[in-house]
Amino acid sequence: MKRTLLIAWVAFVALLAMLQPHDPLAVAPERQFAGPSTEHWLGTDRLGRDLFSRTGYALRRTLLQAGVAEAFGFTFAITGAAALVILQRRLQAAAAAARVAILALRTLPPFLVALSFAVFLRGPSAGMIIALATLSFLFSQPVYEAEMRHALRHPSVEGAVTLGSTGLRILRANLAPLVGPRLIRYAILDFAALVAFAALFSFIGLTNPPEPSIGEMLHDARPYILDHPWMFLGPTATLMVVLLGLWFWKPQTRFVRT
Amino acid sequence: MWQLACLLLGVTLCFVAIVGLPDAAYQRAGPYANEAALQQLRAELALDRSPPARFSIYWRRLWSGDLRSIYTQEPLLDVFPEKLAHTAKVLAAGVGALVVLSAAWVLAYRAFPGLRHFISIAVGATASVPVFLSATLLMYVATLTGTPNWIAAGLALALFPSILLATNIEQRCAAVAHANYRTLEHHYRISRLASLRRLVREFAPTAILIGNAIAFYLVAGVAIVELVFGIPGLGRWMLDSLLRVDLPVIFLTGVAASVSASLVLFAANLVALWADPRHEPRLVAS
Numbered sequence: 021m022k023r024t025l026l027i028a029w030v031a032f033v034a035l036l037a038m039l040q041p042h043d044p045l046a047v048a049p050e051r052q053f054a055g056p057s058t059e060h061w062l063g064t065d066r067l068g069r070d071l072f073s074r075t076g077y078a079l080r081r082t083l084l085q086a087g088v089a090e091a092f093g094f095t096f097a098i099t100g101a102a103a104l105v106i107l108q109r110r111l112q113a114a115a116a117a118a119r120v121a122i123l124a125l126r127t128l129p130p131f132l133v134a135l136s137f138a139v140f141l142r143g144p145s146a147g148m149i150i151a152l153a154t155l156s157f158l159f160s161q162p163v164y165e166a167e168m169r170h171a172l173r174h175p176s177v178e179g180a181v182t183l184g185s186t187g188l189r190i191l192r193a194n195l196a197p198l199v200g201p202r203l204i205r206y207a208i209l210d211f212a213a214l215v216a217f218a219a220l221f222s223f224i225g226l227t228n229p230p231e232p233s234i235g236e237m238l239h240d241a242r243p244y245i246l247d248h249p250w251m252f253l254g255p256t257a258t259l260m261v262v263l264l265g266l267w268f269w270k271p272q273t274r275f276v277r278t
Numbered sequence: 279m280w281q282l283a284c285l286l287l288g289v290t291l292c293f294v295a296i297v298g299l300p301d302a303a304y305q306r307a308g309p310y311a312n313e314a315a316l317q318q319l320r321a322e323l324a325l326d327r328s329p330p331a332r333f334s335i336y337w338r339r340l341w342s343g344d345l346r347s348i349y350t351q352e353p354l355l356d357v358f359p360e361k362l363a364h365t366a367k368v369l370a371a372g373v374g375a376l377v378v379l380s381a382a383w384v385l386a387y388r389a390f391p392g393l394r395h396f397i398s399i400a401v402g403a404t405a406s407v408p409v410f411l412s413a414t415l416l417m418y419v420a421t422l423t424g425t426p427n428w429i430a431a432g433l434a435l436a437l438f439p440s441i442l443l444a445t446n447i448e449q450r451c452a453a454v455a456h457a458n459y460r461t462l463e464h465h466y467r468i469s470r471l472a473s474l475r476r477l478v479r480e481f482a483p484t485a486i487l488i489g490n491a492i493a494f495y496l497v498a499g500v501a502i503v504e505l506v507f508g509i510p511g512l513g514r515w516m517l518d519s520l521l522r523v524d525l526p527v528i529f530l531t532g533v534a535a536s537v538s539a540s541l542v543l544f545a546a547n548l549v550a551l552w553a554d555p556r557h558e559p560r561l562v563a564s
Binding site: 116120121123124125126127128129130131132133135136212216219220223224225226235238242245246252256259260263264266267268 | 287
């Protein structure tokens with residue numbers, strides 16, 4: 021049942037992201053604020069642009085950006101966490117300094133950190149990916165580190181060390197089955213958070229119009245929410261379908277175990 | 279000690295992040311300004327100086343109350359208290375809503391044990407709504423019902439943390455109910471005070487982590503709800519300044535955010551130390 025729902029959800033999101041019956045950038049003033057119809061499934065906006073095509077285009081772009089950012093963020097966070105766990109055993113002062121630096125970065129407003137990192141590589145896609153990957157790293161690294169520490173104290177790992185197993189064997193046979201599923205779960209939740217952050221960044225105006233983005237579409241729809249609710253409901257429903265799917269796929273909340 | 283290092287580094291990194299932002303003189307002068315005008319503006323804004331020199335100039339101007347917005351030329355320290363008052367109002371509403379909503383979630387769990395599965399689904403669905411979306415929807419509900427903006431903003435801010443808190447309260451209550459030491463305490467008639475002390479020690483670290491997460495969420499989320507509800511607080515000031523690259527305002531609000539986040543961490547560790555003297559200040563936050 022759960023697998024069927026998952027497949028249906030993935031197929032639905034993929035179809036939504038691929039289907040574009042109209043040009044998402046084509047302006048047609050004569051069709052402005054048209055309601056949902058067979059020609060325009062989600063209606064049109066104030067410039068007569070097809071909302072279904074724009075939503076699909078924006079969703080594909082958001083998923084791609086969040087996906088690439090998650091891949092980078094996950095890789096850096098795992099590497100950082102492993103490095104700190106190893107450093108903790110040999111160079112405690114260096115590990116503490118690295119942790120203070122990460123914590124200090126996390127005390128800064130996320131918009132400022134993300135924007136500043138993004139400016140290093142200007143460009144509509146690369147900037148957003150860097151911003152999202154930065155956030156992913158900052159918020160995931162402590163969680164991954166806590167997970168690794170917890171796994172290292174597990175009796176099976178301690179037993180393997182005592183019995184003299186090689187590091188590679190401990191990693192493959194003991195650590196990976198313990199930590200792997202939890203890390204994948206965190207990564208999925210982190211991906212959902214990055215999709216929401218990508219929408220948020222475009223909502224507050226950190227993207228480049230006229231390229232459609234879900235947040236920017238929602239921001240533009242705010243003044244018309246009562247008169248032309250489809251402008252708001254289409255992108256909202258799309259974003260919620262993606263986020264709810266990711267949430268219910270792995271519905272555990274992200275806490276550090278103590 | 280490491281908390282002080284974290285605070286100092288946070289303030290320094292805030293400035294480093296500002297150095298990475300686009301050219302403020304270009305943003306201020308516009309795309310049609312000539313090179314001479316740009317150079318003059320860069321000199322006025324101290325952008326032609328090295329980053330350490332600029333850092334020192336910003337601190338000196340802040341200290342003497344002469345740090346001004348590059349657009350309005352207002353002294354920022356004069357505007358700051360007014361913005362802070364708006365933000366404090368939203369945060370107070372957020373904390374109030376957090377308590378009420380968390381209690382409501384927990385009571386719903388307790389009152390309808392048969393509907394727990396559906397309540398969990400409702401909780402999960404509510405938690406997955408991004409704050410800017412829930413804030414936008416609540417803004418229209420507030421407009422239709424005549425609710426003051428700051429109360430609705432607080433409600434939007436508290437929605438996700440209340441779920442985080444309520445879920446944890448439920449998990450902890452279940453863990454306590456089935457803990458071995460409860461049976462021993464009951465068997466050996468250990469006093470209620472000692473039992474309470476044990477409970478506090480047992481759950482202090484988790485409570486601190488959740489408290490940190492909620493505090494960070496409130497501080498970060500306040501900017502978004504202020505933007506959506508049009509409340510002229512510190513968060514909205516920072517977002518507007520980021521979009522306009524108003525460097526002095528970004529510096530002041532960034533430092534304020536960094537200091538408040540560091541203070542939250544510090545307070546959390548003090549509480550942890552009070553609750554459990556065995557507790558060692560940790561570098562792993564929320």
